[in-house]
Amino acid sequence: ISADGTHYFYTNPLRRTLDHAMDTTDQQTREPYIPCFCCPPNLVRTIAKVSGWAYSLSENGVVVNLYGGNTLTTKLLDGSDIKLKQETQYPWDGAVKITMNACKDARFEMRLRIPEWAYGTSILVNGMDAGVAEKPGTYARIERFWKVGDVVTMDMPMGIKLIEGHPRIEEVRNQVAIKRGPVVYCVESPDLPKNAGILDVYLAGDSPLEATHQAGFLGGLTTIRGKVLLRRDKKEGMYRPVTKPSWETVETQFVPYYAWSNRGRSEMTVWMPIVWTR
Numbered sequence: 001i002s003a004d005g006t007h008y009f010y011t012n013p014l015r016r017t018l019d020h021a022m023d024t025t026d027q028q029t030r031e032p033y034i035p036c037f038c039c040p041p042n043l044v045r046t047i048a049k050v051s052g053w054a055y056s057l058s059e060n061g062v063v064v065n066l067y068g069g070n071t072l073t074t075k076l077l078d079g080s081d082i083k084l085k086q087e088t089q090y091p092w093d094g095a096v097k098i099t100m101n102a103c104k105d106a107r108f109e110m111r112l113r114i115p116e117w118a119y120g121t122s123i124l125v126n127g128m129d130a131g132v133a134e135k136p137g138t139y140a141r142i143e144r145f146w147k148v149g150d151v152v153t154m155d156m157p158m159g160i161k162l163i164e165g166h167p168r169i170e171e172v173r174n175q176v177a178i179k180r181g182p183v184v185y186c187v188e189s190p191d192l193p194k195n196a197g198i199l200d201v202y203l204a205g206d207s208p209l210e211a212t213h214q215a216g217f218l219g220g221l222t223t224i225r226g227k228v229l230l231r232r233d234k235k236e237g238m239y240r241p242v243t244k245p246s247w248e249t250v251e252t253q254f255v256p257y258y259a260w261s262n263r264g265r266s267e268m269t270v271w272m273p274i275v276w277t278r
Contacts, residue, residue, distance in 0.1 A: 002030045003218045003262045015269040061109030080104035092222045094156030109143040118156040160209045175271040185254040189267040198267035202229040205276040224254040
C-alpha cells in the first residue's frame with residue numbers, strides 16, 4: 001500500500017525493472033483499484049486485527065508479542081485487571097518502555113518476545129537487570145510481585161546487517177540484502193544517477209552503512225546511506241569474452257522495501273551482487 005493509503009500493488013516483487021514482462025497481476029506502479037477483491041480488504045482486516053495480536057494471556061500473566069506505542073487494558077485469566085502503557089519508536093528504534101498502570105496484588109508473569117534478529121537485547125525492571133534469559137527467537141519471562149509504577153525497559157540493538165540466501169536459492173546466489181532490525185531495505189532508481197539501471201548496481205561490501213531517520217520523508221522512516229558500484233562496461237551480445245568491469249562509485253540511500261514506488265515509476269531491487277575489495 002502507498003504512503004498515502006490510496007494505491008496498491010497486488011504482487012510484491014523483490015526486483016523490478018522497467019523492461020520486465022508483466023502478467024495480469026503485475027503493475028509498474030501502484031494502482032488505485034485492483035480488480036481482485038480479496039487483497040485490499042485483507043490489508044484492512046490485518047490492520048483491524050493487529051491490536052488483538054499485540055498481546056496474549058498466559059496461565060498467570062500477560063505476553064507481549066508486538067512492539068509499538070499503545071495502551072493495554074484487559075483482565076488476566078483469573079479475572080484480575082491489568083493495564084500497561086507501551087512507549088517506543090519501533091521499528092526505527094529498538095528501545096521499548098512498558099509501564100505497569102494497574103495490576104493485581106499477587107505474583108504473576110510478563111513475557112516479552114525477543115525477535116530472532118535481536119542479538120544483544122537487554123531487559124531492565126525499574127533500572128535493574130531483570131535477570132532473565134534474553135535469547136533471540138524466544139520469550140523472556142519475568143515473574144515477580146508487580147506494583148503500579150513498575151517500568152520494564154527493553155533495548156534491542158538495531159545494527160545494520162547484510163543478509164544472504166541459502167546457496168540453493170539460485171536467484172540470489174552471490175547477492176546480499178540489507179536489513180536493520182525487522183526492516184528489509186532496497187535501492188530504488190530515484191536515488192541513482194539518471195542513466196543507471198538497477199541491474200548495474202553492486203554493493204561495495206567494505207563500505208560503511210549509516211542509518212538516518214528522516215521524519216519528513218514518506219511519512220517518517222529510517223533510511224540507510226552507503227556507497228554502491230555502478231557497472232559501466234558495455235553489454236553487447238548475449239555472450240562475450242570476460243573483461244575487467246568498469247566501475248563508477250556513487251553514494252546513495254536505501255529505503256525500506258515497503259516504501260518503494262512512492263516517488264513515481266521506478267526500478268528497484270532488494271538483492272544486490274556484492275563486491276569485496278579485500
